[in-house]
Amino acid sequence: MHIEYFNYFYQVAKVKSISKVAKQIHISQSALSQQIQKLEDSLGFKLLERSNKGVTLTEMGEIVLKYSENIINTYDKMLSELEHGNEDTNTVHMEACPSISNYALPCSLYIIKEKFPSHKYELITNISSKIKDNVSNDISDLGFVYKKSDDPNLNYYKVGANRFVLVSSYYYNIPKEITVDEMMEYPMISMIVQDEVKDEIGNLLNKSNCSYDDMNILFQLDSIEAVKSSLHKKHGVAFLPYIAIKEELYNKHFKIINIKDFDVNINVFMVTKKEGHPSKAVEEFSKTFKEIGEKSFC
Template identity: 45%
Template sequence: MHIEMLQHFQQVVDAKSISKVANETHISQSALSQMIQKMEDSLGYKLLERSNRGVEPTEMGRIVLKYSNNIIKSFEKMQREMRDLEKRTHTIRINADKSLVNYSLPCALYKIKRRFPNNKYELYSSTTDDIVKEVRNDLCDMGVTNERPVAEDLEIRKIGREKVVLVASKSFGIPDAIEIEQLLQYDLIALADSRYIIGPLKAELKKSGFTENDLSILFEVDAVSAVKSSIHNHYGIAFLPYSAVKKELYTGDYKMVAIKNVELYHDIYIINKQQAFMSSASCETVDCFMEMGEDSFC
């Protein structure tokens, strides 16, 4: 079976149409249909069926689809490494939590690139759980996360920490400093899937006899940009990584609200395979992250 078969199969499932993919890829519809048929004959199962919603995968087809993405990504990574060897360059893919990709890591990579100018760096966002899978399956060279995952087969090390700050619009009606019990009086905009923020906050609430349920969380959103929009519109206040709001604090659009006797931080971790299974360029990048530590992040 050729890799092109898996690629076209994936495209057909996504488009729910053989004819549409045939037009987009400049292959005749009959040739593409024959390619799918050969794939089915090779595997011994029917993979696609027609319905009133278009072409859809069978149960066996869904299994093929589940593994085809990793197979295609591994094939593409192999091709990149071969091209890199030919050009004597090294492409290093780093998958990281979205907030780190958007704010903290570009500065770190700028510093690392200056040290290793012949390396090419690619930075993509992913979830912590997916990052573990992607490192394990060689779909990326390393991962950077806001929380420590459980993965005994991988090396996971702390490379720094970042301050978490409570921010509000500059004209929002809240003092510059409050007691932790006063926090319960204000509507909060929460960043979804932000255990790295909620964890330290829950610990501080517990010290004062409160729980997460005592907070007045107005709603959750899944992007820092959406939290910022809500702050701008005076919907409430929010806890965010300092790197995500330092520009707005500098320009005066936001103000930082101190909670008396409380400081919140979250740790940042790097995830990689044992260095014996990594390229020398990847190893030197990990070592550089470790050496720079908290100075990695601007």
């Protein structure tokens, strides 16, 4: 079985079209279809339902898709290590949730890099569930996530907390302090990837006999910067990490709206693999980060 089979299947499953992927990778549609057929024959299961409208995943196809990305990423990492040899042992591969990756860690990396100038750091933004999977599967050396999981292969070390605040444009017509019931009336801009934030807000709303589904969600966006852009246009309000809006608050572009008895604080954990064999660079990074912790965040 060739790794290309998984790669082809993964691309087709994501796009839901054999013809579109065939054009993108510059091979014929029939040749691509044959490659996926070989994967199906090798596994002994039909993975795709084909029709004039495109393709859909079978139940077995859903299972294969779940593991395909890890298989491809692991293979690519192996090739990278083979290509660079010992050089790659000085590289620390890490992943973090968007607000941590974009707004907290850059300063930490700079501080640790000064201490270990020969180290190389590769930081990728991802969602918590994938970060945990990638650390468990040796695709990443360590990660920074909001919540622990039940995976017995992983270690968690609390490195701080991220405070999420309700924020709006400085000129948006809303009082500086409101109640939970009042908050429910304002148009809310939410982030698609913030599952942990959604859960924490939902738990706090439940204490006020409300639910997350009762909120006036205007739309959902996939990045903090996209949410900021909507706030600048006075489209509504949003929960954002305080660390991501400090500049806008200082320049009076945004303002924080205080909600009575409603504080959203989410712990940040560094996650590593229990039974792994980390390089010296990974061990030194992990040890140093535990020492400097949250105070090194930007």
